[in-house]
Amino acid sequence: xxxxxxxxxxxxxxxxxxxxxxxxxxxxxxxxxxxxxxxxxxxxxxxxxxxxxxxxxxxxxxxxxxxxxxxxxxxxxxxxxxxxxxxxxxxxxxxxxxxxxxxxxxxxxxxxxxxxxxxxxxxxxxxxxxxxxxxxxxxxxxxxxxxxxxxxxxxxxxxxxxxxxxxxxxxxxxxxxxxxxxxxxxxxxxxxxxxxxxxxxxxxxxxxxxxxxxxxxxxxxxxxxxxxxxxxxxxxxxxxxxxxxxxxxxxxxxxxxxxxxxxxxxxxxxxxxxxxxxxxxxxxxxxxxxxxxxxxxxxxxxxxxxxxxxxxxxxxxxxxxxxxxxxxxxxxxxxxxxxxxxxxxxxxxxxxxxxxxxxxxxxxxxxxxxxxxxxxxxxxxxxxxxxxx
Numbered sequence: 083x084x085x086x087x088x089x090x091x092x093x094x095x096x097x098x099x100x101x102x103x104x105x106x107x108x109x110x111x112x113x114x115x116x117x118x119x120x121x122x123x124x125x126x127x128x129x130x131x132x133x134x135x136x137x138x139x140x141x142x143x144x145x146x147x148x149x150x151x152x153x154x155x156x157x158x159x160x161x162x163x164x165x166x167x168x169x170x171x172x173x174x175x176x177x178x179x180x181x182x183x184x185x186x187x188x189x190x191x192x193x194x195x196x197x198x199x200x201x202x203x204x205x206x207x208x209x210x211x212x213x214x215x216x217x218x219x220x221x222x223x224x225x226x227x228x229x230x231x232x233x234x235x236x237x238x239x240x241x242x243x244x245x246x247x248x249x250x251x252x253x254x255x256x257x258x259x260x261x262x263x264x265x266x267x268x269x270x271x272x273x274x275x276x277x278x279x280x281x282x283x284x285x286x287x288x289x290x291x292x293x294x295x296x297x298x299x300x301x302x303x304x305x306x307x308x309x310x311x312x313x314x315x316x317x318x319x320x321x322x323x324x325x326x327x328x329x330x331x332x333x334x335x336x337x338x339x340x341x342x343x344x345x346x347x348x349x350x351x352x353x354x355x356x357x358x359x360x361x362x363x364x365x366x367x368x369x370x371x372x373x374x375x376x377x378x379x380x381x382x383x384x385x386x387x388x389x390x391x392x393x394x395x396x397x398x399x400x401x402x403x404x405x406x407x408x409x410x411x412x413x414x415x416x417x418x419x420x421x422x423x424x425x426x427x428x429x430x431x432x433x434x435x436x437x438x439x440x441x442x443x444x445x446x447x448x449x450x451x452x453x454x455x456x457x458x459x460x461x462x463x464x465x466x467x468x469x470x471x
Contacts, residue, residue, distance in 0.1 A: 150174065150447060150464040151191065151202045156182030160449035160462040161426045163226045165433045170195040173265045174447075175225050175243070176464060180207055183460055187211065188225050188245070190266050206266040211247070218256050218276055219247030224355075224426075228295040229433030230302050232261055234272060234328040239263055242325055244306060246291030247276070254280050255289035257308055261328065272328050284312050292355045296435035302326030304435075305395065306333075307340075309354040317342070318353040318370075320395050338395050344402035345388055355382075359429040361439040365389045369427040369446055372407060382425035384409035385448060387469050406469045408446070425449050444469040 151174075153159045162176040171194055178189040188209040193200045211222045223246040232239045239261035248255045256276035260269040280289030288311025296305040302325045310319055318340045324332035340353055356370035372384035387405040394400035408424065427448040431437050437444065446469055451462040 148466055150466055152463065153178065153205070154182075155457065156460050158186065158451075158460050158462045159464055160451075161224050162428055162447050162449070162464050164428060164430045164447055165227065165229070165435075166430075167265075167433060172200075173227075174202070174464070175208065175227055175265065177223055177225065178205070179460075180210070183457075185211060186222065188222060188243075188269075192266060208262070208266065209243075209245070209260055209269045209271075218249055218279075219245075219258055220250040221252070222247045223255075224292050226294045227265075228297045228304060228435055230297055230300065230304070230325070232302055232325050232328055234261055234270075239270075239328075241265055242295065242304075243269060244277070244293035244295050244308075246293060248289070253287060253289065254285045255291040256280050257290050257293045257306075259325075259328070272331075277331065277333065278306075278308065287312050288316065294356060294358050296358050296360060298360075300434050305358070307356060307358050309356070311354070316354055318356050339398070340394065341398050341400060342402075343400075344390070344404060345386060346404045346407055355426055357428040359431050359435055359437040360392070361389065361437055363439050364392065365439070366392045366394060367429060367437060367439070367444075368402065369429055371425050371427070372409075383423060385424055385427040385446070387427075387444065387446065405444075405471065408448075408467060408469065423450055439471060442471060444471060 150162075157178055159176060159178050162174055164172065164174050166172045171192060173190060173192055175188060175190045177186055179185060180187045187207050190206050190208045192203045194203065195201075209222065209225075211217075211220050213220060225243050225245045227241055227243045229240055230242060232242050241262050243260045243262075245258055245260065246255050247258055257278040258276045259272035261272060262269045278290050280287075288309075290308050290310050292309040294307040296307065297303070298305060304323055304325060305320055306323050307318060307320045310316060319337040320340060321334040321337050323334065342353055345353065353368070353370050356368055358369075359367045361367050366389065368388045368390070369385060371382035372386050384407055386407045388402040389405060390400055390402045394402070408427075425448065427446050429437055430445040430447060446467050447464055448467060449462055450465055451458050
């Protein structure tokens with residue numbers, strides 16, 4: 083498939099006109115909250131069509147889909163956060179590995195407009211996992227980045243990252259923070275302890291992860307969305323926070339749990355691994371994993387886009403309006419047939435987490451990998467898809 087030259091960034095430019103201007107595969111290392119259970123020996127009856135529902139139907143014409151960039155086999159490229167810095171520059175921050183089949187790190191690339199085309203630059207390693215015996219983030223996942231003004235130790239930083247980490251056991255996830263003034267440079271952790279720590283009561287469960295930051299004052303205040311997974315419960319919560327002074331963070335003591343009414347994309351009717359954005363129509367937009375049916379692999383094979391009033395963060399009586407459910411029939415075909423795992427979708431936002439919904443299309447970056455090869459866990463790539471509003 084021909085690589086798409088970051089067409090999504092062209093539509094992101096219009097976001098800057100707003101006022102004031104990212105799984106999972108079921109590799110255990112990702113640790114997605116999931117309360118589905120299966121006895122593992124279910125088989126379809128004789129004569130039954132065992133093809134999952136998401137694979138039935140006529141293949142659709144592929145438009146606006148392709149690789150954001152390509153890393154070679156052996157590098158697990160996934161779980162991106164993407165934002166436009168200005169009319170000529172944008173950044174992709176994502177999970178990868180530093181060496182072929184090596185430990186997972188966070189990497190960043192800059193996209194620059196040159197002669198009317200967007201060129202994606204080289205890979206920079208920006209955050210590595212810690213290695214101490216007592217460190218909570220010896221494995222790191224799911225970066226989310228916003229712009230703003232964040233003071234730490236007397237220095238003002240312009241970029242804040244929330245990320246998921248654990249001690250290497252794949253469970254008992256926590257959420258931490260890092261800052262920088264150079265997206266492609268080294269990021270500095272905020273403190274030694276996580277911002278949100280999984281309570282010891284649930285240390286054998288998923289815990290807290292898949293964070294998403296959304297600024298609401300273009301300074302230091304933000305919504306923090308995150309997935310939670312306990313022994314029998316999972317879903318998405320949201321807190322408000324003031325990160326203006328990172329030495330004294332003001333984090334809401336309670337939380338709101340987002341309702342699922344109106345969503346179509348998960349058989350178990352929960353939300354997790356979600357990306358969020360504020361539209362210029364004042365609505366909150368959601369993109370999240372859809373899980374397969376009982377005959378499908380244990381990985382997300384679709385993702386759903388939905389919107390709701392912003393008050394859904396405060397009221398359980400609000401409902402989502404589903405915009406689209408994207409599966410492998412809608413995306414890739416031809417020489418990429420078989421790349422049918424679609425997970426960890428993320429909106430292509432501006433630096434504060436906003437999107438322009440006045441046009442006919444939304445741009446979504448998602449992760450996928452080739453399920454048909456032995457080292458499928460090391461074939462993950464970031465892809466682009468256009469969703470019609």
